[in-house]
Amino acid sequence: DSGVTQTPKHLITATGQRVTLRCSPRSGDLSVYWYQQSLDQGLQFLIQYYNGEERAKGNILERFSAQQFPDLHSELNLSSLELGDSALYFCASSSRDTEAFFGQGTRLTVV
C-alpha cells in the first residue's frame, strides 16, 4: 500500500460527459502529480501541484483541469469526454526528499 488513495477505481461514462477523479496523497506530501496511461500514448505526465499551486504542466488537454485543495487532496476534472480519453489515470505524491508514490489508479472507460 503506497498510502496514495484514488477514487473511484473504475468509471464508465458516455462521450460528452464530465467526470472528477479524486486523489488523497500520502500524509505530509505536498506534491501531487497526475499521469495518464493509455495503450497508444503510454504513461504521460499531465500536471503537478505543490501545496495548492500548479507547479508543472505536461501534455494536459484544455478539456482537463486539476486543483489541489487546502487539505492537499487533489481532483482531476475531465470534460467533454471522448472515446480516446479512455485510460488509466494515476495520481502520485511526494515530499521534498522522497520519490513519487503512486496510487492504484482510476480506470476510465468512455463509451
Add this chain to the structure above:
Amino acid sequence: AQSVTQPDIHITVSEGASLELRCNYSYGATPYLFWYVQSPGQGLQLLLKYFSGDTLVQGIKGFEAEFKRSQSSFNLRKPSVHWSDAAEYFCAVGAWGNEKLTFGTGTRLTIIP
C-alpha cells in the same frame, strides 16, 4: 527535452535465469533515474532510484541497476528471476527530485517454468 527508450517491448525468461532490462535516457543535465514495476491491475511501485553517488544501486526484490553516464544507460538486472517477477517494468527520468517524470514505453516480462 528528456526522453527514455526501452528497446525491448517484451522479454521472456525462464524462472531462475538472470535478467537484464535495458533503458537509455536523454537528458541535458544530471538525470534522476527510476525503475518502477506495474503488476496487472496495480499501480506503479518503485524498485530503485539513482540520484547521485554510487552508480550501482540496489533496490527491492533483489533488483539492481547500474548508471552508465557514457552510455546514457540505466539497465535493470536481477541474478535469478522468480515467477512473481512477471510484470511490466518502466524506466523513468526526472528533473530535480520527482518533478515531471518521463517514462519509457515499458518492458513486459514473462516468466516461464
